[in-house]
Amino acid sequence: MKLEKKERDTEIPTSSMADIAFLLIVFFMVTAVFSATKGIDFKNPPPQEQADIIPEESIHIMITAENQMIVDQKPMPLRELRDYMKPKLEINQAKPVIVQCDPESTYDGLMNVFDEIRQLEGEIWGRDEDGNVKNHVNLALPTQEEIAQWGQFL
């Protein structure tokens, strides 16, 4: 008797492949969080450098409780800040910039000023291939206690 060889179906069933793929797509779409890791970098000075900042020779930016700016005792809108600071920084690149925020002002006000300063740094010193500014201004963000100590200057 001749045995008939049974033909085995060896293919992987692919008809549900697309379904599985779409399920995975939906899963990754739902869980995807697009890069929430970008921001303004800020370097804390090492403790001993603190004393280098001499309030009288600096650009003094004060942010009031209403997020208005007072630059060197004169009120100034945010868009004029760059034009005001640029010539001063071009003369003395190490000129300290002091940002003093009212405790009642919001984080937004501080970030706007930081952003303007970073843009200005880009204008003055240029940027590398990655878009990072090449040099930073001598920025100080005094704490409430330091402001109290500097009281007579500010």
Added chain:
Amino acid sequence: MSDIAFLLIVFFMVTTVVTTDRTNVNLPESLERKEAPKNSAIIVVTKEGLCKASAGEEMSKPIAMEDVLSFAANVMIKDLTKAVVLKADRDVKYKLVDQVLNQLKEAGVRQVYLLSSKEAVR
């Protein structure tokens, strides 16, 4: 069909960032945005003034505002070059931000990233 589907899967798998924090805050806007290094420690300050922290790997846990110093010191002991990302709401009062930054400074944190969202060109 399934080729396209797999392409999309790969795309989303690559772009998915395993985030350590999912707190919903209204970030301030800025034009300047620099990518923070992966696995940075993160400190979140919400509009209500609540504080959360994570050393980078695990999910963020709520901590008291005064405990930022000890938290940051613990992080810095393990890795002195570690950057700290500050994710604060745009309406947070500066006195809270000051408290956090001050404690980070005391803990010896050098590199701080102030998270922001993309600003529309003015």
